[in-house]
Amino acid sequence: MKIKNNIAVSDNGFVFNPGSGESFTVNPVGLVMLNMLRKGLSQSKIVATIIEEYNIDASSVERDLNDFKEMMRQYRLMQHDDE
Amino acid sequence: MTVKRTYERPVIKKLESNMPNKFGMRTIYEPVTHLEENAVKDLISEYGSPLFVISETKIRKNYSASRQAFETRYPRVQFAWSYKTNYLDAICNIYHQEGSWAEVVSGFEYDKAIRNGVNGSKIIFNGPDKSEEDLRKAVTNNSLIHIDHLDELYLLQDIARATKQRPKVAIRVNMDTGVFPMWDRFGFNYENGQAWDALNKIMFSGQMDLVGLHTHIGTFMLAPSAYAVAASKLAHLAQSVLTKYNHEIKYIDMGGGFASKNTLKGSYLPGSDISPSIDDFAEAITSALMNSDYRPKTPPLLIIESGRVLIDDAAWLLGTVLANKRLSDGRRSVILDVGVNILFTAFWYDHKITPAQAFTSYTEDTALYGPLCMNIDVVRENINMPMLNKGDQLVVHHVGAYNMTQWMQFITLRPKVVLIDEKFKVHVIRNNETLSILTDLEAVPSHLVDFEL
Amino acid sequence: MNKPLLTIGVTGLNAIDSPGPGVAVIRGLREATSFDCRIIGLSYESLEPGIYMHDIVEKTYQIPYPSAGMEVLMSRLKYIHEQEHLDVIIPNFDAELYSFIKLSDVLKNMGIHTFLPTMEQFEERHKVNLNAFGKKYNIHVPRSKSVYSVNEVQQLEKDYDWPLVVKGKYYDAMLAYNFDQVKSAFNKISAKWGLPIIIQEFIHGTEYNVTGLGDGSGNTIAAVPMRKQYITDKGKAWGGISIADKEILALTDHFLHSTKWYGGFELELMKDKNGRYYLLEINPRMPAWIYLAVGVGQNIPEALTRLAMGWSTDAFTSYEVGKMFIRYAWDMIVDLKEFEQISTHGEL
Incomplete structure (x- = not known):
């Protein structure tokens, strides 16, 4: 699963899905994660970057990242790797 | 070493057309640290x-604000702390220190008030559940007994006769004050004449001292006007007793039920915005009493049994x-x-x-x-x-x-x-x-002590 | 002569199929001859059309829903006031009036003027209190009773004729021709709006509306009666015509004189076959069709603003009869950036 590549993300956390016409907002940590996901970074790389920058432990980030991805999946912002 | 940034869980939220978005808006809450x-x-x-x-400061502040709201509008006011609202001893005693009597609705609460050191004559005994033993105790202690139903009235008569003591009584009156639901399960109804009938029974018996009239029209009331209706109906009853028996009712007890600043489920506006202030209730009650047709030599004592509005916040x-x-x-x-x-x-x-x-x-x-x-x-x-x-x-x-x-x-x-x-x-x-506080009350029959798994 | 410049906050920018009055009010303010104005929109949702009408709204700020409480609303208004220095706020939604009326003194101390009914006026005109209102001010109203259970309706049967109007406390009304229909309407409406339910006598006739402005001393500053000509399936006027009707104007004068009404209002009236007018509802604010009043010579938004500022305001004495308003829908083209801006920053 990866982020659909036509998703538009602005610097202030506004997310637009041109395929569905839906818009979303993300908070700053969500924006950082979303941008890394769009670049195709691995889960472990993302977790490592976050704990480097923020005052938080790895297992919490991992749990939150999975939850975040699950929300993105529910909002149909993710696609299968072969799509 | 660089300071790391504060982490916040990532969140993505869909913008719906029918929904205001709170993103970017200033924080609607402040943290309470x-x-x-x-x-x-x-x-x-x-x-x-x-x-x-619990804040002692806030309790005392609420109490004095409420007292002031009533006392600046009416000459004789007495508060009675509603035990069922919060009967922790320390809390009750704050109210007693402030001058509050005790308002109880069971033998358990009655004993708690006595144990706290409240003089029996300053305990108001309400509610439908008073055992014969409770009533005898209350009669002996000169407590104010608010009769809820006819069975209780007859029982009190019997006790008076048997003990040759004169119970100090009031009746609880229920009535239509224009609010729903009408609490007609407690006390005697005003409109259908039950209340007047009960008052006559008490006066005719000659064995009890009719000292007061009591009502408690509902809970979490948002309409001060309903209290005005209730106060004038009680005053009217008092005047009827005065006219017929030349007997002055000593106090009018308006109960409690004032809304606090909480928000009831289903309410569109928050309670902090819509709940009337204690001054609104005081104004409605005292002006109704003073404008009523009750004309005694001494104005009746106004008793307020507030609980929630004094302690909720x-x-x-x-x-x-x-x-x-x-x-x-x-x-x-x-x-x-x-x-x-x-x-x-x-x-x-x-x-x-x-x-x-x-x-x-x-x-x-x-x-x-x-x-x-x-x-x-x-x-x-x-x-x-x-x-x-x-x-x-x-x-x-x-x-x-x-x-x-x-x-x-x-x-x-x-x-x-x-x-x-x-x-x-x-x-x-x-x-x-603790576990033992609960298990100490239990007993296990010997044949149930042992088992093997 | 230099005209004063006022900064005016206006709510109700939802110019949609069941429209808020904001955009019509703003058009009146824009056409005011006695002052110039900057309009600050106050919106609840990101898609209220008025937010995007930059030729009539300088800037819009989102404000919290009334259900969030006055404290939150007040802190938002303080912020907006710091940016914009508001002179006047004109709230246009029934649901927000309670908060704005309660806050009017605080706003005044900040230098923000309003011209709203008193809390007592606001409460006593409430649907649930209509009967008492009619009695107190000697105005014909349909007989009605608040009921808390369906069974109470059975007792009404002997005093009322079918059909009956079954009304919710805040919104919704259904016509019932028999007891079964009352029951079903009662259940439907009470599930949505709670109790009580108002059972009202049905008046056969023609509906008329009048909008106007009271100065709080019992004087009529403005009054324009209108008959709806086209009604949407939501019961909203999509077209209407100004009419000359002495009786409606007399009724309006009587209403203003006896209640000493403060502010804008709309009366919903029904004229029965004997030519008698019944007052069905009092809306404590200007209606969405307020621009008709402006168009026929009574700029009520302007006059209301003057009263709010404490300026002397002459009463309107005439208006053009037989002018129509015809509402239309119009598609604006809006850049996603603007939606993003209001959605993420709450300001546009």
């Missing part, structure tokens, strides 16, 4: 979570986030160690709940659940909350009334209650329950 100089964090680490915290319940969860519909849910077992009022209020630590303006619609393994354990079905993490602490506001009396020992044990005094010092006024 301290309660009267005491850090929430410290209170929890010292006394555990969950924890009820003087207490908080502190709790801790146990876990975060995503529901199947994508909604966020948070499990707290505070449940309906100790926050009984969550059944009828949308309690204001604020985090006890700093947060950003990003929020999520969240369901707040209690810790019980029971589907009904819902603290808030849907509340817009900042991102909460496991271990975060929360403050539930306005919990002073009815929680520390209606709480239940269900699934888990009840927590400590602390009081912050006027110098901001913390006192435990009720300890947390």
Whole structure:
């Protein structure tokens, strides 16, 4: 699963899905994660970057990242790797 | 070493056309990190979570504001603390120190008031459940007995005859004040003449002293005008007694039921905006009394049995986030160690709940659940909350009334209650329950002691 | 001569199929001859059309829903006031009036003027109190009773004729021709709006509306009666015509004189076959069709603003009869950036 590549993300956390016409907002940590996901970074790389920058432990980030991805999946912002 | 940034759970939220967005708006809540100089964090680490915290300062302030509201409008006013609202001894005694009598509705509450040192003649005994033993005690102590039904009236007559004592009595009157539901299950009805009939029975018996008239028109009343109706109806009854028997009623007891600043479920506007002030209630009651047709030589004492409005906002319940969860519909849910077992009022209020630590303006619609393994354990079905993490602490506001009396020992044990005094010092006024406190009450028959698994 | 410049905050920018009055009010303000104005939109949702009408709204700020409480609303208004220095706020939604009326003194101390009914006027005109209102001010109203259970309706049967109007406390009304229909309407409406339910006598006739302005001393500053000509399926006027009707104007004068009404209002009236007018509802604010009043010579938004500022304001004495308003829908083209801006920053 990866982020659909036509998703538009602005610097202030506004997310637009041109395929569905839906818009979303993300908070700053969500924006950082979303941008890394769009670049195709691995889960472990993302977790490592976050704990480097923020005052938080790895297992919490991992749990939150999975939850975040699950929300993105529910909002149909993710696609299968072969799509 | 560089300082790391504060982490907040990532969140993505869909913008719906029918929904205002709270993103980018200024934070609608401020975190409540301290309660009267005491850090929430410290209170929890010292006394555990969950924890009820009561403010002595706030109680005394509410009391004096209410007293002032009535006393500036009416010459003779007496408050009687409603024990069922919160009958922790320390709390009752604050009210007694302020001059409040006791208003009780069971033998248990009656004994508690006596034990607290309240003189029997300053105890008002209400409610439908008074045993013969309770009544004998109350008669001997010269307590004010508010008769609820005819069976009680006859029983009191018998006691008076047998003991050759004169019970001091009032009747509770129910009536149509234009509000719904009408509380006609308590006392004698005004409109259909039951109340007048009961008064005649008392006067004819010649064995009891009719000293007062009592009503209590409902709970969480938002309409002061209903009290005006009630006060003038009671005054009218008093005048009828005066005319017929040349007997002056000594007091008119308007009960309680004033709304607090909590928000009832289903209310569009929050309680902090719409609940009338104590001055509104005082104005309605006192002006109705003074404009009534009751013309005694001495104006009757006005008794107010307020509970909720005097204590609701003087207490908080502190709790801790146990876990975060995503529901199947994508909604966020948070499990707290505070449940309906100790926050009984969550059944009828949308309690204001604020985090006890700093947060950003990003929020999520969240369901707040209690810790019980029971589907009904819902603290808030849907509340817009900042991102909460496991271990975060929360403050539930306005919990002073009815929680520390209606709480239940269900699934888990009840927590400590602390009081912050006027110098901001913390006192435990009720300890947390322990396993032995409960098991000490139990007995296991010998044949059930042993088993093998 | 230099005209004063006023900064005016206006809510109700939802110019949609069941429209809020904001955009019509702003058009009146823009056409005011006695002052110039900057309009600050106050919106609840990101898609209220008025937010994007930059030729009539200088800037829009989102404000919290009334259900969030006055404290939150007040802190938002303080912020907006710091940026914009508001002179006047004109709230246009029933649901927000309670908060704005309660806050009017606080706003005044900040230098923000309003011209709203008193809390007593606001409460006593409430649907639930209509009967008492009619009695107190000697105005014909349909007989009605608040009921808390369906069974109470059975007792009304002997005093009322079918059909009956079954009304919710805040919104919704259904016509019932028999007891079964009452029951079903009662259940439907009470599930949505709670109790009580108002059972009202049905008046056969023609509906008329009048909008106007009271100065709080019992004087009529403005009054324009209108008959709806085209009604949408939501019961909203999509076209209407100004009419000359002495009786409606006399009734309006009587209403203003006896209640000493403060502010804008709309009366919903029904004229029965005997030519008698019944007052069905009092809306404590200007209606969405307020621009008709402006168009026929009574700029009520302007006059209301003057009263709010405490300026002397002459009463309007005439208006053009037989002018129509015909509402239309119009598609604006809006850049996603603008939606993003209001959605993420709450300001545009």
